[in-house]
Amino acid sequence: MRFDDKSVVITGGVGGIGHALVDLFASEGAKVLFSDRSEEDCNDLSEAMKRKGLDTHYMAGDLRRKTYCEALIAEAVLTFGGIDILVNNAGIIPRGNILETTDDMWFSALDVNLNAVFFLCRAAIPYMQEAGGGAIVNTSSTWGIYPGPDHVAYCTSKAALAALTKSLGRDHAPDGIRVNAVCPNEVNTPMLRSGYTTRGIDPENAIEELGKTVPLGRIAEPGEIADVIAFLASQDARYICGETVEVSGAKPVH
Numbered sequence: 001m002r003f004d005d006k007s008v009v010i011t012g013g014v015g016g017i018g019h020a021l022v023d024l025f026a027s028e029g030a031k032v033l034f035s036d037r038s039e040e041d042c043n044d045l046s047e048a049m050k051r052k053g054l055d056t057h058y059m060a061g062d063l064r065r066k067t068y069c070e071a072l073i074a075e076a077v078l079t080f081g082g083i084d085i086l087v088n089n090a091g092i093i094p095r096g097n098i099l100e101t102t103d104d105m106w107f108s109a110l111d112v113n114l115n116a117v118f119f120l121c122r123a124a125i126p127y128m129q130e131a132g133g134g135a136i137v138n139t140s141s142t143w144g145i146y147p148g149p150d151h152v153a154y155c156t157s158k159a160a161l162a163a164l165t166k167s168l169g170r171d172h173a174p175d176g177i178r179v180n181a182v183c184p185n186e187v188n189t190p191m192l193r194s195g196y197t198t199r200g201i202d203p204e205n206a207i208e209e210l211g212k213t214v215p216l217g218r219i220a221e222p223g224e225i226a227d228v229i230a231f232l233a234s235q236d237a238r239y240i241c242g243e244t245v246e247v248s249g250a251k252p253v254h
Helices: 016-027 039-051 066-080 103-131 152-175 190-198 203-211 222-233
Strands: 007-010 031-034 056-058 085-088 134-139 177-184 244-247
Touching: 007 016, 007 066, 016 031, 016 039, 016 085, 016 190, 016 222, 031 066, 039 056, 066 103, 085 103, 085 222, 103 134, 103 152, 103 177, 134 152, 134 222, 152 177, 152 244, 177 222, 190 203, 222 244
Parallel strands: 007 031, 007 085, 031 056, 085 134, 134 177, 177 244
Antiparallel strands: none
8 A cells, every 4th residue: 555654644634635635545554634624524534434444533623823733743743653744735715806805815815725834844844854754745726826817815825835835845855855736626526516505506507517618528526636646645756846736637727
């Protein structure tokens, strides 16, 4: 198994891609600590993993708090004796142009999508240095590389995350720490569906129509993004570092 005895921290573990990641890494032998905001949702996911014969750990909390980010890494080190892989998967999608974006929307996007990743990486990298290497995979977005309309906070935060990924990749390659990002386009997740529901749009019809805009004929499923993240975290990608890997089904943002 690719991740046998590897210690992995996954943020946003309860969401669509996060759930797929927890399942994938645990199924391939990793010792998994995942996080999300809701204690109840985290416990439900952990129990679901147990029913599959997979043992996982969780620590619920708010990634907007630096102390929680640092405590999450400390918990992994305490529980597993170190940290081999960090997957910064959590993210939020505030929608709106600059005139529609409130202060809270702006700062929340930066706090969750960017600042939390900074704090988590800063806490984890010394342990990876001490161990002689590690892997970090961040979830950015094609919308961070090619900003789309009416998502100014989201696009800005994901663009900054792509830049952070490249900076860390270059700075810490000599430490044997590979830092990369996956950049999906639309993915069939609860977050995407809830966005349609909030706007009074039937999600099933919307996703079907959205799929017609993708050259491959459909939007991505969470497991397809998780597979790319796992590849980047594995030894199969041992010479990939400081990259932003687009996973879009050949669909451009515009």
